[in-house]
Amino acid sequence: MKFYLAPLEGITGHIYRNALEKYFPGTDRYFTPFIAPDQNRILRTKERRDVLPEHNHVPDLVPQILTNDAREFQRTALVLQEMGYQEVNLNLGCPSGTVVSKKRGSGLLAYPDEVDRLLEQIFENVDLKISVKTRIGKDDASKALTLMEIYRRYPLSELIVHPRTQKDFYRGEPDQEAFGEILSLSYPFPVCYNGNLLTVRDYRAFCERFPKVTSVMLGRGVIANPGLIRYLKTGEAIQKESLHLFHDEVLEGYRNVFGEDKNALFRMKEMWIYMIHLFSDHEKHMKKIRKAQNLLEYRCAVDALFREQELLTEGPRRWNLPQR
Numbered sequence: 001m002k003f004y005l006a007p008l009e010g011i012t013g014h015i016y017r018n019a020l021e022k023y024f025p026g027t028d029r030y031f032t033p034f035i036a037p038d039q040n041r042i043l044r045t046k047e048r049r050d051v052l053p054e055h056n057h058v059p060d061l062v063p064q065i066l067t068n069d070a071r072e073f074q075r076t077a078l079v080l081q082e083m084g085y086q087e088v089n090l091n092l093g094c095p096s097g098t099v100v101s102k103k104r105g106s107g108l109l110a111y112p113d114e115v116d117r118l119l120e121q122i123f124e125n126v127d128l129k130i131s132v133k134t135r136i137g138k139d140d141a142s143k144a145l146t147l148m149e150i151y152r153r154y155p156l157s158e159l160i161v162h163p164r165t166q167k168d169f170y171r172g173e174p175d176q177e178a179f180g181e182i183l184s185l186s187y188p189f190p191v192c193y194n195g196n197l198l199t200v201r202d203y204r205a206f207c208e209r210f211p212k213v214t215s216v217m218l219g220r221g222v223i224a225n226p227g228l229i230r231y232l233k234t235g236e237a238i239q240k241e242s243l244h245l246f247h248d249e250v251l252e253g254y255r256n257v258f259g260e261d262k263n264a265l266f267r268m269k270e271m272w273i274y275m276i277h278l279f280s281d282h283e284k285h286m287k288k289i290r291k292a293q294n295l296l297e298y299r300c301a302v303d304a305l306f307r308e309q310e311l312l313t314e315g316p317r318r319w320n321l322p323q324r
């Protein structure tokens with residue numbers, strides 16, 4: 001099985017990816033959060049910083065592009081190619097309202113003909129490997145197989161399927177039954193699964209149900225337990241010491257990049273929304289972390305958590321993830 005780290009805007013930037021690779025190696029492929037070009041600009045400063053090869057110390061990084069415009073895709077891909085990238089990923093999954101209202105991300109899935117046209121133009125003009133990350137529809141999954149029929153006519157390097165619709169956002173369970181139907185078609189490229197493989201149990205159940213799948217993309221499960229992929233691959237459990245070092249490296253990385261603590265703490269708190277679930281009896285600690293106003297308060301809260309609580313190596317059986 002190949003394991004990919006899902007792109008999570010605001011969390012899995014280069015600071016996070018580098019620290020993950022350093023302390024918990026095992027991820028086969030990393031994806032950048034989406035780069036969203038527009039008519040005026042290909043890469044924003046923060047997008048360029050994130051994707052520059054000299055800022056990335058991971059074995060295999062695939063930049064992701066969010067657009068419905070073949071020319072914008074082509075221009076962005078060219079810049080990335082000049083940086084040395086050999087593959088890019090097209091985002092047809094983002095459910096956010098502002099993205100969808102511009103018919104981007106999962107917003108385009110309501111118009112299969114336009115998806116077809118976009119892919120046709122992209123494959124005519126871009127000389128790079130291209131993978132697609134897709135949901136299974138916009139309002140419902142009735143066009144899922146139509147979309148898959150379209151995808152399989154193109155020489156994608158891989159199709160990553162998150163079996164939810166735009167309307168689902170991240171709520172409820174992904175539709176694994178629909179994923180099974182999707183897999184019953186044949187594809188000239190590998191089909192990777194993504195969605196709610198949050199714990200060791202989830203992963204094992206998935207493998208039993210879909211023994212032929214050869215790649216999975218994990219997001220929130222890894223943010224919650226940065227040792228998850230290594231554990232699934234080698235059985236080596238996460239230790240407090242390495243988690244603490246990983247945490248400190250991410251914190252210092254953010255402090256350097258942002259040049260002040262407020263933004264760094266904001267980013268760290270986003271990470272804790274997930275990672276707190278790796279600790280036993282964590283409610284009061286999470287409150288303190290959330291309330292911390294400065295670096296000193298933040299460090300005190302985190303140190304107390306590490307000192308007083310234990311890690312749940314296999315992850316909690318189930319946790320309440322933020323439903324956004």
Ligand SMILES: Cc1cc2nc3c(=O)[nH]c(=O)nc-3n(C[C@H](O)[C@H](O)[C@H](O)COP(=O)(O)O)c2cc1C
Pocket residue numbers: 006007008009010032033034064091093094133162170194195196197198217218219220221
């Ligand atoms: C905060 C957040 C940011 C995300 N940003 C992106 C993104 O930039 N590009 C993308 O394709 N998906 C993005 N996603 C979706 C994830 O890549 C992934 O598909 C989703 O979290 C489901 O996988 P999981 O259940 O393993 O977390 C984001 C999800 C979250 C929660």
